[in-house]
Amino acid sequence: MTEDELVERAARGDPLAIRTLYERYAGRVFAVSRRILGDDSLAEDSAQEAWVNALKGLPEFRGEARFGTWIHRIAVNAALQLRRHQGTRKEREEPIPEHLASPGRPRDVLLEERLGHALDQVPDRMRTVLILHDVEGYTHEEIGTLMDVQPGTSKSQLFKARARMREILRADGVADQDEGVEAWST
Amino acid sequence: MEHLSLEVLARLLDETPTAEERRHLERCRRCRNELDALEAQRSALSHLPDGRPPSGGWDRLEVRLRREGLIREGQAVGGSAGLPASLRGASPWWQLAAAVVLLLAGGGLGTGFGLSLQQERTVAGPGGDTATLTALEAETLSLEEAETLVRLTEGWYLEALVRYHEEAGRSGSPTPLDPLTRYAALETLMAAGHAAVRELPTDPFLNGLLVNMEAERTATLRGMQATTTQNWY
Numbered sequence: 001m002t003e004d005e006l007v008e009r010a011a012r013g014d015p016l017a018i019r020t021l022y023e024r025y026a027g028r029v030f031a032v033s034r035r036i037l038g039d040d041s042l043a044e045d046s047a048q049e050a051w052v053n054a055l056k057g058l059p060e061f062r063g064e065a066r067f068g069t070w071i072h073r074i075a076v077n078a079a080l081q082l083r084r085h086q087g088t089r090k091e092r093e094e095p096i097p098e099h100l101a102s103p104g105r106p107r108d109v110l111l112e113e114r115l116g117h118a119l120d121q122v123p124d125r126m127r128t129v130l131i132l133h134d135v136e137g138y139t140h141e142e143i144g145t146l147m148d149v150q151p152g153t154s155k156s157q158l159f160k161a162r163a164r165m166r167e168i169l170r171a172d173g174v175a176d177q178d179e180g181v182e183a184w185s186t
Numbered sequence: 187m188e189h190l191s192l193e194v195l196a197r198l199l200d201e202t203p204t205a206e207e208r209r210h211l212e213r214c215r216r217c218r219n220e221l222d223a224l225e226a227q228r229s230a231l232s233h234l235p236d237g238r239p240p241s242g243g244w245d246r247l248e249v250r251l252r253r254e255g256l257i258r259e260g261q262a263v264g265g266s267a268g269l270p271a272s273l274r275g276a277s278p279w280w281q282l283a284a285a286v287v288l289l290l291a292g293g294g295l296g297t298g299f300g301l302s303l304q305q306e307r308t309v310a311g312p313g314g315d316t317a318t319l320t321a322l323e324a325e326t327l328s329l330e331e332a333e334t335l336v337r338l339t340e341g342w343y344l345e346a347l348v349r350y351h352e353e354a355g356r357s358g359s360p361t362p363l364d365p366l367t368r369y370a371a372l373e374t375l376m377a378a379g380h381a382a383v384r385e386l387p388t389d390p391f392l393n394g395l396l397v398n399m400e401a402e403r404t405a406t407l408r409g410m411q412a413t414t415t416q417n418w419y
Binding site: 012013014015018019022026027028029030031034035040044047048051052055056111112115116130134135137155158159160162163165166167169 | 192193194197199227230234236237239240243244247254256257258
């Protein structure tokens with residue numbers, strides 16, 4: 001069954017089609033929600049909201065974009081909206097968890113987890129811009145629309161966020177001056 | 187010599203350096219290293235994997251979707267939903283076969299749909315085997331129990347599908363292709379299916395597909411044998 005057919009059937013409430021779309025995109029929807037919100041529980045609520053909103057909007061989905069792109073955008077909006085309702089999250093300045101400092105874990109997994117941990121420590125607005133631009137590939141114009149800011153503001157937040165990430169990772173001993181490039185290049 | 191700030195270096199990932207910044211970078215190894223590290227950091231971020239949603243996420247979402255009326259009422263994902271209309275409302279025996287299709291197909295979708303039967307049913311297999319299934323959830327099965335269930339239900343499913351085609355043929359359902367072409371196409375698919383299963387012998391989705399193809403091929407062959415005297419071509 002093609003994705004267009006799946007979407008058409010999901011719009012009619014076909015549970016198998018809805019489940020198939022969920023299995024295909026749930027990981028991506030949850031990941032972007034988690035990165036923006038920095039919290040598993042909030043991300044789960046937000047991801048669920050995104051799915052409900054997406055399925056409610058399916059009858060109007062014209063198929064100009066791919067379903068994956070469409071629901072991704074809905075997930076970003078849901079996460080941003082939830083974060084606004086939650087207010088500014090308390091900034092966390094936690095030391096890197098012990099299990100992430102363990103040398104016994106596979107290197108790429110360790111780097112991914114350390115990246116995730118460092119992302120969680122970047123202040124909310126900066127982190128959102130960093131995620132939308134460097135992780136999810138949005139342009140500054142798109143970010144400006146999503147976050148209701150000027151593209152120039154998005155740019156300056158991005159540069160600050162990259163610098164902050166670099167400081168956090170350096171403090172955690174990841175990507176040190178001499179070995180960093182090699183470590184990240186793997 | 188004053189180094190470039192991290193923010194300036196972060197900007198240089200996207201923008202061209204000024205003449206002064208370029209001159210500095212040419213002379214300063216430390217700033218070049220920082221720029222390289224920032225580039226590597228950006229690259230690593232762009233390759234972050236999606237990961238998996240929390241377990242139980244679908245169950246909670248399904249409850250909400252039903253409450254909101256976004257899933258049609260009366261259709262359990264593990265039940266007869268998504269089946270051809272001809273199988274809905276059929277006898278429990280047929281519904282069991284249908285549920286097995288979903289179990290086998292669902293396994294390939296990651297967590298699987300689970301095999302959820304609403305009532306207790308005693309069913310008979312082709313060899314006279316019987317089993318009682320009561321609101322069975324695939325997640326609660328041990329590996330050994332699941333293997334046994336798959337073996338049992340695979341036989342039932344095959345037989346059910348073959349009988350379905352035979353019945354459908356007798357009741358005059360249209361056959362879109364001539365049987366020989368269909369048989370040849372299924373043979374090709376079967377060869378590919380066997381190769382795939384050899385690569386991943388425990389993959390439930392691939393095994394489900396293979397079982398399905400086998401049933402189709404057998405039904406097609408039987409249809410050909412039954413009609414050889416009637417010049418199907």
